[in-house]
Amino acid sequence: xxxxxxxxxxxxxxxxxxxxxxxxxxxLVHAALWLVVTLGAVAGLYLVLAAEFxxxxxxxxxxxxxxxxxxxxxMLTRAPTGHTDDLTVRRALPAAIVAGLxxxxxxxxxxxxxxxxRIDLDETVVGSAEITGxxxxxxxxxxxxxxxxxxxxxxxxxxxxxxxxxx
Amino acid sequence: MPLWWPLLVASLLFAIGVYxxxxxxxxxxxxxxxxxxxxxxxxxxxxxxxxxxxxxxxGQTFTLFVIVIAAAEIGLALAIVLLxxxxxxxxxxxxxxxxxxxxxxxxxxxxxxx
Numbered sequence: 001x002x003x004x005x006x007x008x009x010x011x012x013x014x015x016x017x018x019x020x021x022x023x024x025x026x027x028l029v030h031a032a033l034w035l036v037v038t039l040g041a042v043a044g045l046y047l048v049l050a051a052e053f054x055x056x057x058x059x060x061x062x063x064x065x066x067x068x069x070x071x072x073x074x075m076l077t078r079a080p081t082g083h084t085d086d087l088t089v090r091r092a093l094p095a096a097i098v099a100g101l102x103x104x105x106x107x108x109x110x111x112x113x114x115x116x117x118r119i120d121l122d123e124t125v126v127g128s129a130e131i132t133g134x135x136x137x138x139x140x141x142x143x144x145x146x147x148x149x150x151x152x153x154x155x156x157x158x159x160x161x162x163x164x165x166x167x
Numbered sequence: 168m169p170l171w172w173p174l175l176v177a178s179l180l181f182a183i184g185v186y187x188x189x190x191x192x193x194x195x196x197x198x199x200x201x202x203x204x205x206x207x208x209x210x211x212x213x214x215x216x217x218x219x220x221x222x223x224x225x226g227q228t229f230t231l232f233v234i235v236i237a238a239a240e241i242g243l244a245l246a247i248v249l250l251x252x253x254x255x256x257x258x259x260x261x262x263x264x265x266x267x268x269x270x271x272x273x274x275x276x277x278x279x280x281x
Contacts, residue, residue, distance in 0.1 A: 023184075051230070069241055088192065118169055
């Protein structure tokens with residue numbers, strides 16, 4: 001196992017372990033903080049997989065903005081900061097069974113379908129800011145512009161929802 | 168490295184996200200499950216981008232687009248969560264029955280939190 005593969009395995013273990021803690025911890029604020037660890041580890045996985053710009057965008061937007069938004073929502077809904085008993089539904093077993101079946105289906109499919117395919121990371125072009133910017137603004141410029149309209153619509157929608165008087 | 172390593176991680180993250188969405192009662196925690204699922208999908212995109220050595224980097228570009236759409240989604244969803252909190256006083260998705268059928272509500276009335 002090369003050094004890159006060892007780093008990948010370690011980051012994968014961190015990502016999956018902290019994701020499990022996100023969905024099982026009984027403390028709301030801890031769930032948000034474990035989400036930071038998960039998203040950071042996924043950013044590290046992107047770096048290993050030669051997606052440099054995507055990794056920094058992940059750190060900026062997910063770790064920087066989305067988690068702060070989630071923490072703000074927890075604060076504004078007066079979430080209890082300590083240990084809370086009823087964060088999970090009373091009958092969590094069906095949810096665990098469904099999630100286990102999803103995991104089984106996906107794992108069996110990807111391992112059976114791609115067991116002999118390898119990623120050759122030595123010859124992969126690193127997705128730096130220059131290369132990503134070049135492709136976004138040449139090949140994908142129309143989806144990029146449509147995306148800006150979507151962001152504007154989401155912004156207007158969020159403001160309209162927040163200004164509504166409670167009935 | 169074998170391609171199925173990142174795909175395996177993505178599958179596990181997706182299943183954990185599914186469990187979070189199904190099992191959590193707090194609406195903000197449900198949203199965290201959604202974020203986990205979106206990250207799993209992004210990891211798939213990046214892995215296949217590296218494996219196919221796409222000249223146009225379609226996988227990485229689409230990952231950027233998914234991140235932007237996730238940011239828009241979380242902004243709208245949190246506005247809705249705050250509105251629910253203002254109208255109901257709680258954000259427990261199990262107890263939000265105002266759109267349910269009244270007969271069902273009588274049969275299976277949830278215990279209100281204080």
